[in-house]
Amino acid sequence: MLHSLSKDFLFLSRWAGKHENLVRRALFSLALLKNRRRFQDYIPSLWLTMREIWAQSSSFRLKPPGQMQEEVYPLSPSNLLPLLYLWKRGYPEFHGMTPDRTALVWKLLPQRYFLTRGEFSWEVSSFYEVFAEECYKIDLKLKRVIDIGAYNGDTSVYFALQGAEVVALEPDPFHETIGLRNTELAGCQGQVQWIAGAWAPQKEQILFYPPPPPIRSPFLVQGYRLEDILSEVGWSSVSLTKVACEGCEALLFPHLSDELLRASQAWMIRLEKKCRIIEEKLSKSGFEIHQRSVYGAVLIIAIQK
Secondary structure, eight states, X not given: OHHHHHHHHHHHHHHHHHTHHHHHHHHHHHHXXXXXXXXXXXXXXXXXXXXXXXXXXXXXXXXXXXXXXXXXXXXXXXXXXXXXXXXXXXOSEEEEEXXXXXXXEEEEETTEEEEEOTTSTTHHHHHIIIIISOTTOOSSOOSEEEEESOTTSHHHHHHHHTTOEEEEEESOHHHHHHHHHHHHHTTOTTTEEEEEOEEOSSSSXXXXXXXXXXXXXXXXXXXXXXXXXXXXHTOSOEEXXXXXXXXXXXXHGGGOOHHHHTTEEEEEEEESSOOXXXXXXXXXXXXEEEEEEETTEEEEEEEEO
8 A cells, every 4th residue: 555655656746747837837726716715806807817827828917906907917827826915915015017018016115116027937926025925034133145146136125125235146147137227226226236146166257057038048157156255345254145046055055164154144045945965064063043935945044053
């Protein structure tokens, strides 16, 4: 009996891996059905929306809060539910779309705004995590923060709004451009310094493979060690180092010295799954380890004892 269950589980795991898009569409559809009453004010037609999910549409017809008229929003299926949750929650306040209708505009505070590109797979969900659920909230007074893998600037702006000076490291100029714009829209340009580059074992040019969308060829970017980043801005220590670099963490953490690790009072590392190497390294260097579940990932939080 146990052997049969193991075989069935293995078969289902392999099937799910081969049909990842199908599984995702099914999960999105089930989540929408489960929450249909909660979101009924925003969805003119449930079945039309379900059909758009299964067609992997890049836009959805929705009715935003406080408006009677429906609009077509540029949105990937994975961003649909986070958008509806944000609308229902009411914070951050939805401010509409950009004039070219390529991005959603959010009001963080009076005269402070932020853009999310709805067609980018997880951008709205990341915004929901950072500003609505405050997954990156930490019980520390943040003075200086290094943000490795700053993407569109959501975490950099979040830390800056708490009064921190932030160094934002981002290897992809496509995302750095929107990050710079978001920093300015949020009124944080005096607090956030952007560095075009990637975290690497040596300070040298490295080949970067940009994740889609859009589909692009690999290109060279400047690699920086952690000590290079500190030297670049003239800091000897920081309150927090946040890392989200799509798998490079497990390759680079084993090479960090205890001294470098402890140059940061705390670490926040976003991982697709748990990594014992990182947790053991931080624990041996005198950090207390905590975990949070975030949208499709694990957030490791390490604070010096």
